[in-house]
Amino acid sequence: MDKTEKLISLLESRYRKKTRKSLRLYQEAQKVLVRGGSHSIRLFAPYPFFMASAGGPCVHDLDGNAFIDYWQGHYANVLGHNPDVLRAEFRRFDPERGSLHTGFEGESQVRLAELIMSRLGYKDHKIRFTTSGALATMSAVMLAQAYTGREKILKIGGGWHGATPYLLKGVNFHGEDGFGRAESAGIPKAMLRNTLITRYNDIDRLERIFKKQGGRIAAFIVEPFLGVGGFIPASRDYLRAARRLTARYGALLIFDEIITGFRFCPSGLQTLYGIEPDITTFGKLIGGGHAVSAVEGKARILEGRNAKGKVKAKFEGGTFSSHPQYMRAGYVMLKHLVDHAGPIYGALAAAGDVLRTRVEAVFRAEGIEARCTGWGNEAVPGSSLFMVNFPRTDKAFTSAEDVWDPARCDVRLKEEVLKIALLAEDVNVVHGGGAISLAHGPSHLDRTVEAYAAAAQLFKKYLF
Ligand SMILES: Cc1ncc(COP(=O)(O)O)c(C=O)c1O
Numbered sequence: 221m222d223k224t225e226k227l228i229s230l231l232e233s234r235y236r237k238k239t240r241k242s243l244r245l246y247q248e249a250q251k252v253l254v255r256g257g258s259h260s261i262r263l264f265a266p267y268p269f270f271m272a273s274a275g276g277p278c279v280h281d282l283d284g285n286a287f288i289d290y291w292q293g294h295y296a297n298v299l300g301h302n303p304d305v306l307r308a309e310f311r312r313f314d315p316e317r318g319s320l321h322t323g324f325e326g327e328s329q330v331r332l333a334e335l336i337m338s339r340l341g342y343k344d345h346k347i348r349f350t351t352s353g354a355l356a357t358m359s360a361v362m363l364a365q366a367y368t369g370r371e372k373i374l375k376i377g378g379g380w381h382g383a384t385p386y387l388l389k390g391v392n393f394h395g396e397d398g399f400g401r402a403e404s405a406g407i408p409k410a411m412l413r414n415t416l417i418t419r420y421n422d423i424d425r426l427e428r429i430f431k432k433q434g435g436r437i438a439a440f441i442v443e444p445f446l447g448v449g450g451f452i453p454a455s456r457d458y459l460r461a462a463r464r465l466t467a468r469y470g471a472l473l474i475f476d477e478i479i480t481g482f483r484f485c486p487s488g489l490q491t492l493y494g495i496e497p498d499i500t501t502f503g504k505l506i507g508g509g510h511a512v513s514a515v516e517g518k519a520r521i522l523e524g525r526n527a528k529g530k531v532k533a534k535f536e537g538g539t540f541s542s543h544p545q546y547m548r549a550g551y552v553m554l555k556h557l558v559d560h561a562g563p564i565y566g567a568l569a570a571a572g573d574v575l576r577t578r579v580e581a582v583f584r585a586e587g588i589e590a591r592c593t594g595w596g597n598e599a600v601p602g603s604s605l606f607m608v609n610f611p612r613t614d615k616a617f618t619s620a621e622d623v624w625d626p627a628r629c630d631v632r633l634k635e636e637v638l639k640i641a642l643l644a645e646d647v648n649v650v651h652g653g654g655a656i657s658l659a660h661g662p663s664h665l666d667r668t669v670e671a672y673a674a675a676a677q678l679f680k681k682y683l684f
Contacts, residue, residue: 224637227682231640232266241282242269261294261650264639274301276659279648288647288664288671290606290654295447295479296504298568298604299553300659306508309552319545328547335554336506336516339487342496346523347516349547350537353478353503354382356513357441359535360499361386364439364472366533367521372433374416374440374471378449378620381441381476381501390417393624393631420446420619421454423461434469439499441474444489448651450623451594451607459495466498472521478503478513482554483568483655484600486561493599508549511540564658569602571656575665576606579653582673583608586680593617594653608652608672610634633679641678645671 221229236243246267249256257263269281277300279289292301299305313319333347350356361373361384373386377399381387385407390399402412416433419425420442430437440462446452466473475497480489482505490497499517506512515522515535524533540546557564576592583590594606609623610630622628634652642649647668660668 223683224632227678228637228640230682231637231644231678234644235640236266238285239267239269239281239283243267245270245282265636269643276300276303277657277661277664285646287643288660288668290656290660290668291648291650292655292657293509294504295483295605295655296507297509298483298505298655298657299556300657302509303659305556306549306552309508309549313545313548319548321540321543323539326542326544326547328544328551329542332506332547332551332554335551335558336502336514339554339558340491340500340516341487344519345517346519347514348522348535348537349512349514349542351511351513351540351543352382353501353513354384355538356478356501356503356515357381357387357474357476358384360474360476360501360515360517361439361441363515363517363521363524363533363535364474364499366524366526368438368470368472369526370436370438370471371414372416372437373414374418374429374437376420376442376446376449376620377417378420378446378624379441379443379476380448382478385411386415387441389415393621393626398621398625419621420449420452421458422619423458426458426461426465430465430469430471434465434471437466437469437471439472439474440466441476443476443478443480444493444495445480445484445600445603445605446620447479449620450609450617451603451605451653452617452619452623453595453597453600453603454493455597455618456493456599459493463495463497472498474499474501474517476501481506482557483605484596484603485565486554486558489600492601506550506554507546508551508553510543510546510549512543512546512550565602567658568604568656569596571660571665572602572604572606575656575668578665578669579606579608579672582669583676583679585673586676586684588676588679588684590676591617592653593623604656606653606656608634608638608649633683637679637683638675641675642671645674647671 272282273280278286280286377390380391388403391403394401444454477488477500481502503513524531526532590608591611592606594603596603610633638652
């Protein structure tokens with residue numbers, strides 16, 4: 221057992237002691253659910269705690285532990301868990317008036333669509349709702365392929381766009397292959413060959429790829445602020461280059477705003493960059509805590525037309541698309557963000573600055589270098605996202621390689637040790653950090669910093 225394993229085993233025994241009921245349920249779950257749950261990221265080692273209730277910044281488990289939570293519904297809950305504004309709305313839901321699923325078009329989807337489109341402010345754009353981020357990005361890719369008549373899709377190494385076969389490549393860093401591998405068996409080889417990978421914020425590489433293959437690329441899909449790839453903003457120049465090159469070579473530019481939409485400002489993050497993509501995907505917080513996603517973009521593309529104007533593509537939202545209750549919740553959530561944008565986004569950005577600065581400081585106090593990503597840049601004035609990294613080099617974080625290559629950062633320390641060390645202190649993080657919500661007040665941030673300080677002391681004692 222090396223010293224890291226020893227520390228993990230010590231921390232796991234603390235975690236096991238306080239989560240006995242969760243362990244029992246996990247054992248039952250494993251008999252019926254694949255690996256004991258429905259999403260790998262929730263099934264962390266040694267086993268996940270099971271949620272009993274949640275409110276504001278906290279999630280309470282079956283054993284009565286209250287964890288300050290920075291996962292916040294896969295980053296969807298920007299107002300915290302079960303915020304008052306949505307609870308008040310739920311009390312008004314009435315199944316007889318169609319707040320359960322009916323399979324008919326309802327008014328609330330029109331209102332949510334109007335709200336999103338008015339915030340983006342484009343002419344001749346349309347939107348269609350569906351139910352998951354993966355479905356949205358999959359449909360966006362298909363629409364782009366139909367429109368351009370091309371098959372190649374360019375994506376970022378480290379870019380996660382959901383479990384859709386088109387984009388399940390180059391998500392995780394795999395040793396010498398880096399971001400070059402497929403993430404799943406079962407994807408047709410031709411599809412994998414058509415998915416090209418490039419490096420975030422690397423303009424030269426983007427130019428080279430377009431020069432060589434631009435005429436065969438249907439679309440470049442990119443997050444304006446890289447999500448699980450490292451919480452790194454795109455430079456304004458990079459997105460401008462992306463816009464210029466896609467336009468020059470007749471490819472489409474897709475912004476995946478499933479994390480970034482309405483998180484940094486009351487609109488798509490693209491409005492802060494001043495760049496209009498051809499297609500945008502939204503998800504997460506646009507549903508007010510429900511399964512809502514959307515594909516938005518130039519009307520002729522969204523209508524499934526090819527370049528000659530003939531309708532060719534079949535993009536359907538699915539059985540539960542535009543579910544009336546979901547649409548209404550999404551509307552209430554976004555309207556609240558729009559109406560209170562100044563204080564909300566100011567508070568989120570300020571909390572992000574405080575937490576990133578203080579977390580770095582508690583590690584520094586123990587002689588350990590921890591560097592947060594999640595900071596804004598020239599286009600993004602502030603950010604509520606934070607990821608704690610343990611760099612091995614001085615290189616600035618500009619791409620997913622900088623964060624996920626174990627030669628550049630101690631990924632195991634972040635992913636395995638820090639996670640369990642913070643759980644022992646009643647703080648839940650994913651990838652070393654997460655998303656601050658409006659419900660995280662100063663006392664929660666103080667408590668979180670204390671938890672990181674306790675982790676830093678343990679690291680010093682056992683590992684450094
Ligand atoms: C940027 C981005 N795109 C797409 C997705 C996929 O969304 P979903 O999990 O709803 O399929 C995610 C999910 O985390 C994401 O972060």
